[in-house]
Amino acid sequence: KQEVTQIPAALSVPEGENLVLNCSFTDSAIYNLQWFRQDPGKGLTSLLLIQSSQREQTSGRLNASLDKSSGRSTLYIAASQPGDSATYLCAGGTGANSKLTFGKGITLSVRP
Amino acid sequence: DTGVSQDPRHKITKRGQNVTFRCDPISEHNRLYWYRQTLGQGPEFLTYFQNEAQLEKSRLLSDRFSAERPKGSFSTLEIQRTEQGDSAMYLCASSPMLGQNSPLHFGNGTRLTVT
Numbered sequence: 001k002q003e004v005t006q007i008p009a010a011l012s013v014p015e016g017e018n019l020v021l022n023c024s025f026t027d028s029a030i031y032n033l034q035w036f037r038q039d040p041g042k043g044l045t046s047l048l049l050i051q052s053s054q055r056e057q058t059s060g061r062l063n064a065s066l067d068k069s070s071g072r073s074t075l076y077i078a079a080s081q082p083g084d085s086a087t088y089l090c091a092g093g094t095g096a097n098s099k100l101t102f103g104k105g106i107t108l109s110v111r112p
Numbered sequence: 113d114t115g116v117s118q119d120p121r122h123k124i125t126k127r128g129q130n131v132t133f134r135c136d137p138i139s140e141h142n143r144l145y146w147y148r149q150t151l152g153q154g155p156e157f158l159t160y161f162q163n164e165a166q167l168e169k170s171r172l173l174s175d176r177f178s179a180e181r182p183k184g185s186f187s188t189l190e191i192q193r194t195e196q197g198d199s200a201m202y203l204c205a206s207s208p209m210l211g212q213n214s215p216l217h218f219g220n221g222t223r224l225t226v227t
Contacts, residue, residue, distance in 0.1 A: 004154070034215055043116075043203055043218040044155070051213060089154050099145070099168065100216065102154030 002027040006103035021075040023090035031093040038087045080110045116219035124225045132190045133222045137206030147203040194226045
């Protein structure tokens with residue numbers, strides 16, 4: 001059974017800082033790894049999806065990596081902005097049905 | 113692409129009542145998922161459909177819960193005899209059936225409060 005862990009639960013950084021959010025998973029037979037953003041009271045917005053055969057994906061100021069052997073993924077945010085404040089969740093897919101197992105998320109606060 | 117739509121956004125009900133939620137996925141998305149999220153937790157998988165067929169149900173989905181997708185388009189999730197422990201955000205997501213490169217698209221959820 002896949003288990004996904006995100007530590008720490010919360011993070012506060014000053015504007016402009018580069019930061020890394022960590023995610024670990026227990027089942028290395030992961031099908032894909034997705035990162036999502038969730039604003040308070042809202043649904044989830046997909047940020048990046050990394051297939052099991054890939055090492056990383058980039059979109060704008062975001063870069064996500066996947067290391068299946070160590071069971072880790074990271075989300076790198078460059079030049080953070082107050083608008084990046086949100087909860088970031090990672091989720092592992094373990095089959096072609098795209099069913100995901102989520103971590104609890106990291107609540108990021110970027111201070112102006 | 114108008115996104116995944118969920119209705120209602122909020123529902124307050126008394127314990128023991130039945131409630132029904134609706135989800136309209138992105139058109140032409142074959143797959144539809146229901147998740148439940150409680151405060152401070154990540155979403156937990158409840159069930160998923162491929163077209164009109166319900167292919168998997170979580171053990172979280174007790175016999176008080178039923179989901180349908182009658183024509184392979186919109187879906188409904190019904191909770192009978194609601195309990196306070198059912199209070200949560202119910203999220204719907206959809207994706208095309210394209211294998212590994214198919215991110216899930218989520219709606220804004222229905223927040224259920226059982227008093």
